[in-house]
Amino acid sequence: MxxxxxxxxxxxxxxxxxxxxxxxxxxxxxxxxxxxxxxxxxxxxxxxxxxxxxxxxxxxxxxxxxxxxxxxxxxxxxxxxxxxxxxxxxxxxxxxxxxxxxxxxxxxxxxxxxxxxxxxxxxxxxxxxxxxxxxxxxxxxxxxxxxxxxxxxxxxxxxxxxxxxxxxxxxxxxxxxxxxxxxxxxxxxxxxxxxxxxxxxxxxxxxxxxxxxxxxxxxxxxxxxxxxxxxxxxxxxxxxxxxxxxxxxxxxxxxxxxxxxxEGLENVFARHHYLAEGVRKAADAWSLRLCAKEPKWYSDTVSAICLPDGYDSGELLARAYHRYGISLGAGLSKVAGRVFRIGHLGDMNEVMLLSALAGTEMALRDLGVPIVAGSGVAAAQEYYRGAANGYSDLLITRAAAE
Missing domain, CATH: 3.40.640.10 (Type I PLP-dependent aspartate aminotransferase-like (Major domain))
Structure with a gap:
């Protein structure tokens, strides 16, 4: 490719x-x-x-x-x-x-x-x-x-x-x-x-x-x-x-x-939470639930997303990898074939994650998962653009100081 x-x-x-x-x-x-x-x-x-x-x-x-x-x-x-x-x-x-x-x-x-x-x-x-x-x-x-x-x-x-x-x-x-x-x-x-x-x-x-x-x-x-x-x-x-x-x-x-x-450790933590929230907004827009059962369990470094019954996450990962050039995480052990994972930790920003969501969205639609084209990407975009989240305010404050 x-x-x-x-x-x-x-x-x-x-x-x-x-x-x-x-x-x-x-x-x-x-x-x-x-x-x-x-x-x-x-x-x-x-x-x-x-x-x-x-x-x-x-x-x-x-x-x-x-x-x-x-x-x-x-x-x-x-x-x-x-x-x-x-x-x-x-x-x-x-x-x-x-x-x-x-x-x-x-x-x-x-x-x-x-x-x-x-x-x-x-x-x-x-x-x-x-x-x-x-x-x-x-x-x-x-x-x-x-x-x-x-x-x-x-x-x-x-x-x-x-x-x-x-x-x-x-x-x-x-x-x-x-x-x-x-x-x-x-x-x-x-x-x-x-x-x-x-x-x-x-x-x-x-x-x-x-x-x-x-x-x-x-x-x-x-x-x-x-x-x-x-x-x-x-x-x-x-x-x-x-x-x-x-x-x-x-x-x-x-x-x-x-x-x-x-960067400052507190800023690192805020960034990870902010990026994770965008991925969670995308999953919600796709009407796909997280493997984590309640918000108190949500991870800020990786989102494990469940596919509807009848779809194989292994096929999704292969499609995303070979057709769109993105590597997503596989479901392991008890959740093998049922979930796929998006990592959002380390050296990561909004646009990088939006590309992951776009590629995932295309692969999901290729498999026939009933989602609306652009829905997850748009939900994440609107969240990231919003002025009401603390991380955006923090970035603006730091930029002004510099």
């Missing part, structure tokens, strides 16, 4: 040009005497992204799954009880990883389209008088279903129960895109990945551990080597790594963090 193929999956996301240039550098000595002058300020600025003063940032050459593994193997023992809810493919995979490491996972199964059940968590924690639960898992953003959960509500449940369990958050598709407050919410382990809100290629597990988690890592009983916190700490303290780091990605991360901090 002519032109550029457009990427609207919820990860990997688009890599901005300045980040790509930051990555495209000659190989360097990862033990050079001046490396700490680069790495130590980067560690400090990453703490700003996690909103922590006391936590410790780690960069592992891995995907977010590697970050999950690092979190549990450094802080838990075989047979430890873990409380987790399963409401999508990625919350399911995290549970599976825990079980493979011989953890005793107390699973709360939830309808796909809902998120972490705060009431059930509160009940289970209050009932656990002997404090056998050592960790509580929260997938802040379930990418498979476009569902966002309330991390602060889980912290409240822990505090109300007077429960000492550590709080673990999968923030792979949320951190650096939607509000996350490590210290304020009392998060002990937070995991993210380079290929989502950090706007990089895949390959870095970006995570943060609280002082409580770091203390637990000194006596944790699960086997680990590559992901050992203590090995990282010993070398990171002097600005180096225990093994060869992916320096090109880390150079790109420096550029990405600068972009996020220059």
């Amino acid at each position: 002519q032109g550029t193929r457009s990427l609207f999956v919820p990860g990997p996301t688009n890599v901005p040009e300045d980040v790509r240039k930051a990555i495209d550098v000659p190989m360097e000595d990862h033990r050079a005497p001046d490396l700490p002058a680069f790495t130590l300020p980067l560690f400090a600025d990453l703490k700003k992204i996690f909103k922590t003063d006391t936590g410790r940032v780690f960069l592992f050459p891995a995907s977010g799954t590697g970050g999950w593994e690092a979190a549990i193997t450094n802080t838990l023992r075989p047979g430890d009880k873990v409380l987790a809810s399963r409401f999508g493919q990625f919350s399911h995979l995290w549970i599976d990883l825990c079980q493979r490491h011989s953890l005793n996972v107390e699973i709360v199964d939830v309808d796909w389209g809902e998120g972490v059940p705060l009431d059930i968590y509160a009940e289970r924690l209050k009932a656990d008088k002997d404090h056998k639960i050592k960790a509580v898992l929260v997938t802040q953003n379930e990418t498979a279903t476009g569902v966002q959960s309330d991390v602060s509500g889980v912290r409240t449940a822990l505090d109300d129960a007077g429960h000492p369990a550590m709080l673990y958050v999968d923030g792979v598709s949320s951190i650096a895109s939607v509000d996350f407050r490590m210290d304020e919410w009392g998060v002990d382990l937070a995991v993210s990945g380079s290929q989502k809100g950090f706007m990089l290629p895949a390959g870095l597990a970006i995570m943060c551990a609280s002082e409580k988690a770091l203390e637990a890592s000194k006596s944790a009983g699960l086997a680990r080597c590559y992901f050992d916190f203590q090995d990282m700490i010993q070398t990171n303290d002097s600005g180096y790594f225990p093994y060869t780091p992916p320096m090109t990605l880390i150079r790109g991360l420096r550029c990405s963090v600068d972009r996020l901090l220059d």
